Amino acid sequence: xxLGDSLSTGYGLPPESGWVSLLKQQLKTQSPDHEVVNIxxxxxxxxxxxxxxxxxxxxxxxxxxxxxxxxNDGLQGKSIRSIYDNLEAxxxxxxxxxxxxxxxxxxLPPNYGIxxxxxxxxxxxxxxxxxxxxxxxxxxxxxxxxxxxxxxxxIHPNAQAQQKILENVWPVLTPLLESLQTEHATTxxxxxxxxxxxx
Numbered sequence: 001x002x003l004g005d006s007l008s009t010g011y012g013l014p015p016e017s018g019w020v021s022l023l024k025q026q027l028k029t030q031s032p033d034h035e036v037v038n039i040x041x042x043x044x045x046x047x048x049x050x051x052x053x054x055x056x057x058x059x060x061x062x063x064x065x066x067x068x069x070x071x072n073d074g075l076q077g078k079s080i081r082s083i084y085d086n087l088e089a090x091x092x093x094x095x096x097x098x099x100x101x102x103x104x105x106x107x108l109p110p111n112y113g114i115x116x117x118x119x120x121x122x123x124x125x126x127x128x129x130x131x132x133x134x135x136x137x138x139x140x141x142x143x144x145x146x147x148x149x150x151x152x153x154x155i156h157p158n159a160q161a162q163q164k165i166l167e168n169v170w171p172v173l174t175p176l177l178e179s180l181q182t183e184h185a186t187t188x189x190x191x192x193x194x195x196x197x198x199x
Contacts, residue, residue, distance in 0.1 A: 001060055001099070003049050003090070004040035004068035007139060007165075011042050011156045019165035023173075026166065031177060037062065045072045046086035053090050057097040063180050065094045066169070068104035068139055070123065074112070075155075080119045087123065091131055100176055103128050104136040104169065107144065134172045141168050 002008050002020050010018020016025075020038045027034045037060050041048070049069045057065075067090055073083045087103070094101040105124030108117045121138075128135035140157065142164055143149040149161035157165065 001056065001062035001064070002036065002038045002040055002066045002068065003053065003056070004038075004066070004104070005044040005072050006040075006042035006156060007071060008038065008040035008066075008068050009042050010162070012151050012153075013159050013162070017159050017162060019162040019169070022162055022166045023169070026170070031181075033181070034177060040068070043072060044069060045076065045078065046070055046083050046090070047073075050086045050089045050093075053093045054097075057093060057099060061097070062099045064102060064173070064176050065090075065099045066102045066104060066173070067091070067094075068106075070120075071106040074106065074108045074120050080116075080123060083120070084123050084127070087127055091127060091133065095131075100134075100180070101131070102134045102136070102169075102173060102176060104139045107138050107140075134176060136168050136172050139165060139168060 002023075004020075008018070008020050010021065015021075020036060020040070024036045027036060039052070039056050039060075046069045049067070053065075067087065069090075070083055070087065073086075091101045091103070103124055105121065108120050110117060112120070124135060124137065127133065138144065140161075143157075143161055147154065149157055149164070151158050
């Protein structure tokens with residue numbers, strides 16, 4: 001399951017061209033036993049994700065949750081403490097429902113100041129370290145400062161950037177998928193009608 005904001009909804013792009021849709025396509029060819037549920041909402045902040053996560057976990061019962069939130073909080077000037085607390089609550093909810101969280105980090109533009117941007121970046125590092133989570137340090141790594149990979153608003157990645165986002169996520173996600181496959185093979189809990197679900 002993917003819990004994110006407009007970066008994960010494919011904002012401003014044709015249907016099926018966002019990175020989550022590309023992930024679905026890649027899994028269909030490489031790991032057909034996996035399915036992806038995308039509950040991302042454009043404009044979402046960590047508090048919104050925190051309010052929605054338990055119902056989503058109960059409804060979809062995912063094995064993995066990719067948490068890709070915080071960018072809007074940062075741009076709106078939400079406090080470091082509140083962002084950390086909301087993401088932590090999401091992580092703990094996932095663990096309570098036996099879903100493995102994968103944290104996708106964000107970064108702020110340099111005009112937010114050296115100290116604040118560092119503290120924002122460290123939110124994800126601290127949570128990943130404390131809870132021993134797989135981490136994509138920066139969802140937009142490799143192109144976040146290159147205008148040609150963004151729509152005219154300069155905020156949302158364009159179609160050309162979506163494969164790059166997937167390439168940032170895939171190496172971190174793969175070990176989780178392999179671990180789940182091994183676990184299910186050992187316990188005999190997975191069948192053709194009981195796929196591993198990425199929420």
